[in-house]
Amino acid sequence: MDSTAVEIDGSVMEGGGQILRVSAALSCITGTAIKITKIRAGRSTPGLRPQHLSGLQLVSDLCSGSLQGASIGSTDVSLTPGKIRSGSHVADPQTAGSVCLLLQVALPCAVFADAASQLCLKGGTNAEMAPQIDYTLKVFKPIVERFGINFDCDVKMRGYYPKGGGEVNVTVNPVKELRPVTLTERGNITKIHGRAFVAGVLPFKLAKDMSTAAVRTIRKEIKELYINIQALQEKEKACGNGNGIIIIAESSTGCLFAGSALGKKGVYADKVGIEAAEMLLRNIRHNGCVDEFLQDQLIIFMALAKGTSRIRTGAVTLHTQTAIHIAEQLTQAKFTISKCEDEMSSSVTYIIECHGSGVVNPNL
Template sequence: MKMDSVAVEVDGSVMEGGGQILRVSAALSCIIGTAIKIAKIRAGRSTPGLRPQHLTGLQLVSDLCSGSLQGASIGSTDISLTPGKIRSGNHAADTQTAGSVCLLLQVALPCALYADGVSKLRLKGGTNAEMAPQIDYTLKVFKPIAEKFGVHFDCDVRMRGYYPKGGGEVFVTVNPVKELQPVTLTERGNITKIHGRAFVAGVLPYKLAKDMSAAAVRTIRKEIKELYINIQPLQEKDKAYGNGNGIIIIAESSSGCLFAGSSLGKKGVYADKVGIEAAEMLLRNIRHNGCVDEFLQDQLIIFMALAKGTSRIRTGAVTLHTQTAIHIAEQLTQAKFTITKCEEELSSSVTYIIECEGSGVVNPNL
């Protein structure tokens, strides 16, 4: 890392203007060894600046890359990160709230890929939290697709944690890569399988899990008649901290594409409604005929940007989160993205191809 290099200035309020800008820019800073200054962090949010989960994520990245982090405290709207060498070995992070362990993994995983050996991450917080992927999504949808880029990690869910207490814990082992491979996901194929889990934890009755599952199956059946749908109702016992309920449903296509719908229970919300919400989300993500759902879309941008070669991914409408990730990736790397709209002759569905000429970052530590 060139100590005299000028820090790249990132506007934290641009476009989606949330925690994602922090995660993408901090991870890329760490990987390419460029210092960054992020200003106006979450400026438009009801509680601007860093929340506990963002702060924990930044500290984790700084720890991973032996970096120096300035201005990082709760509520801070300006930080700077000067990265050093990425270190393998053991790293721990604890949001001490129900802040999502999946978002901690989102920022740490790309960095750990460019370490000099295996990294072991111990992440604590919420495993099934609002406004973040559920751990089941990360393992069942994100992980198999990330593996196509050459990303390999194992995740052991030791304890599940829910809002508001958190208390969840996962152990993640990440293998380093020399470089990432580009990925093409443009052929959807047919939906061949739908499965999932409806869970209750703590004091909540098992009947809630059965009701969520049944309502979700009924909703999907209205649109998809012929498939076997298996959504297991589960009572989580010793591996769950606190009370929670929720559902995640996954659809697989003949070409290996994965889609999900999920929902978490809240006080005063009927179990049926939770199940229906997850099912409708899944159906919405299947209808557009793309190859990724709206949540995977933005999570793949950083890997496309780092890969060596051209990646092409067919999606439904391009989300603001995805556009934001592309904006940051192009600002910090040599990657070039283009988005092309495809109108299908036979159906009314519109899809987009996100194409990326990756920057081909090679791991200097391996």
């Protein structure tokens, strides 16, 4: 083990897979060796799960690194990064582990390669405890591209719990450096749209029930907008059975918010629709510019960008605080969070400001 490695406590704050993703990506980009201890110590199944393991292997592969302690259930892992290399990389946890979380760890690394990278990510496209692929494409992608990042995503096959079997091909173009981003003016909500889907043997009626219940719930609060939630039957391009819904709201200044839910055995479809609608409403009631899920996903890019980024959010989540903690440990970035009283709305919003570390791609 390299004595100069930075030790990261994997049990602090949120204490989950996010610590692994942010620290592994930053290790890869900054060339800093890391040792993560007490991985997921507080979880019911501590240590690395298949998805975390394939994420770490993907990063190690991307940066020609060496991994120690990388096995299922391991609570200590070390990564010594080499040079980031472009080309084709595959990650397959062989479970319904989320492809979106694999993308979260790989994307920042691939941005600092010497040429375009092709990532073939397998697993669950619409998985619990992770963004749905539709969220990644419709909310995360357009916002993260404001940093100057450019990537394409092709959903070859959707995969659902418990089998997985999904496949997403991503092409990431490298950049010299990332631009800072300012998202502080919300404007008005101008559009609400989404998709309610069923896949496999599940009846189409479930999709219609989810959609109808979601529209009805949003209508109680937002009366003036046309709400278009398409009900879809996924026949081809879907592996296994699943149902779910994602609803997206757009604002006049280009802010994006979402609410989503997945069906489970024994849960009525309209309940799934209502859950997603309530999540969306919760995310647009405050006058922030990002929803609770985008908040923490932007931290790593703010930390890497050259210049000062500012984003206005609702309550700052523990995931976000954890990402900031790791980013400050592994980069020169400095974050401040300030509360703003908003005369327009009764709810409190916060400005997360970051003086980015201005990482320059040495390979370009």
